[in-house]
Amino acid sequence: MYDYLIVGSGLFGAVFARQATDAGKKVLVIDKRPNIAGNVYTEKIEGIHVHKYGAHIFHTNMKHVWDYVTKFATFNRFTNSPVANYHGELYSLPFNMYTFNKMWGVVTPEEAAAKIEEQKKEAGITEPKNLEEQAISLVGTDIYEKLIKGYTQKQWGRPCTELPAFIIKRLPVRLTFDNNYFNALYQGIPVGGYTKMVENMLDGIEVRLNTDYFENKAELDALAEKVVYTGPIDAFFDFKLGTLEYRSVRFENETLDKPNFQGNAAVNYTDAETPWTRIIEHKWFEFGKDDEGNDIPKTIISREYSSEWKPGDEPYYPVNDEKNGKLYEQYKQLADKEEKVLFGGRLGEYKYYDMDAVIDSALKFAEKEL
Ligand code: FAD
Structure with missing residues (x-):
């Protein structure tokens, strides 16, 4: 018998799994995807760590979170300095x-x-x-x-x-030559990719991939004393009160047979005519080097398109309007009545969390629970 069945191997699930294991609990992590790490998943292609679910830049002012993540990865000195391209005119952001x-x-x-x-x-x-x-x-x-x-x-x-x-409440205007996007004390990208970092968090922990909780719910529930569920809260209740909405993004990835496409990790296309919002060139998150420190002859870019979300699409950003807020509150009331199941993470709480915030939340959750 496991103490905890953890549904989801994203940052919330992985941090809780680590904390519970270190506290002497027996845990099983499941994920319906074929890989760990949830939305911070990076896949190595052509020596480049490609951010499969959108570009992720770690930044935080919380020292305890920084101390925590740096136990599982070394971070490089990447600083986010996007460039704006307006009809071919380039501007610093x-x-x-x-x-x-x-x-x-x-x-x-x-x-x-x-x-x-x-x-x-x-x-x-x-x-x-x-x-x-x-x-x-x-x-x-x-x-x-x-x-x-x-x-x-x-x-x-x-x-x-x-x-x-x-x-738009405010628009930061800097009267300095500072184009470091995040005003964070600590920032960077984990060397070797986010997947490696999450793999280190899950070291020694049993993980079952390609395992959808809802396909074998009763059987899986029977394996553990408690369930920590980090999937969508409305899916847990079979959408019986309605579907929570998200904003979505569509990524079009392309491998190019050249070493350098745009010379920067992120270029925002700020004119209305270009259909994509930005292009990410993944190798520049790691200064164009592979894990062995060699230059990479190819490059991989992702064009990002804003897209309407419909049920069944990948949920990205929760819609923080009144309708969805009320619906979430109703689901939350149902969730609070569940005796065996605890809800957490960006989907379980229908809340946009930056990575540092979700780690902080999982650490606090673990402290309370364990
Ligand atoms: P997830 O990573 O979504 O993990 C949930 C896991 O649960 C998934 O692996 C899923 O497969 C699994 N699951 C769901 N349902 C089931 C089921 N039924 N059975 C089994 N498994 C299931 N943050 C930053 O700090 N910096 C950034 O630059 C940044 N960029 C972002 C860009 C985009 C486009 C988005 C959407 C978010 C970004 N974030 C960024 C936020 C970051 O992605 C989140 O903080 C983080 O992914 C939240 O982790 P989580 O564990 O809550 O959720």
């Missing part, structure tokens, strides 16, 4: 002095600040009625037109004039 210099030729922070103020004044918006007006009131017309408008439109599948203003 997030908005910083390199961006403003390219946009307007301004050289000093005072000049940049004055230019933004001038554009905000010219627009004369006092009470923004939609996302377009909100963005212009925060950063002026040029930045909005070239770097925000098309990208946001593609992401949401609607014109910015039809999107609510509250989606």
Whole structure:
């Protein structure tokens, strides 16, 4: 008899499995996918660790989380500095002095600040009625037109004039030459890929892949005292109250017979005409080197497209609107009544979690439970 059956080998499941095992519990981890690691799964192709479910950059200000993950992986010094491509014009992101210099030729922070103020004044918006007006009131017309408008439109599948203003509360403007996207104390990519990191977390733990909990629920439940379920909460209850909605992304991967496609891990396409939102070139997460430190002759890129989600698609981002929030609360009430089953993780709690936040949540969950 196992103490815990853990449904899902993503970060939540893997961290809980590790903590429970270290506390002397007997655990079994199952996952319906053919691989461990959930959405942080990386697959090695042509010597490159390809982020199969979207680019993942680890960043955190939580020292205890950093101390925890670095027990299972060494992290490289990758810093996320995306580039924006607007009809072939390249800009540095997030908005910083390199961006403003390219946009307007301004050289000093005072000049940049004055230019933004001038554009905000010219627009004369006092009470923004939609996302377009909100963005212009925060950063002026040029930045909005070239770097925000098309990208946001593609992401949401609607014109910015039809999107609510509250989606953009603030737009960070840096009057420094700092293009480090995340303001985090600790960041990087695990050397050897995320899959290797999760493999290390699960070291010595029994894992069964290609095992869908719902295909043999009664049998699997009978194996353990308790179940930690990290799959979609609505699926657990057979969608009986309705289906929780997600926003989705579609990835188109391509292997190219050249060493360098775009010279950066992430390039955002900010015009409305290019159909994809961004292109990820995976090798640059690891400075173009394979695990042995050699240059890689080929490259792998992923074009990302925002797509409408329909039941059965891969769930990516929960939709935080009233309807879905209420539905989740109803499912949560049912979940609270389950005596043997505990719910956690991004799908179990219908919540967007960054990796550091999901690890923190799993550690706290384990502390309470064990
Ligand atoms: P998951 O990784 O989804 O794990 C759940 C597991 O449960 C899956 O393996 C699934 O197969 C399994 N499962 C589900 N149902 C069943 C079933 N019935 N039977 C058996 N197994 C089942 N965070 C960052 O910090 N930085 C980033 O740059 C970043 N980029 C992201 C990009 C995208 C596109 C997305 C969507 C998220 C990103 N994140 C990022 C967040 C990160 O992916 C999550 O924090 C993390 O994956 C959550 O782990 P989890 O264990 O909760 O869920």
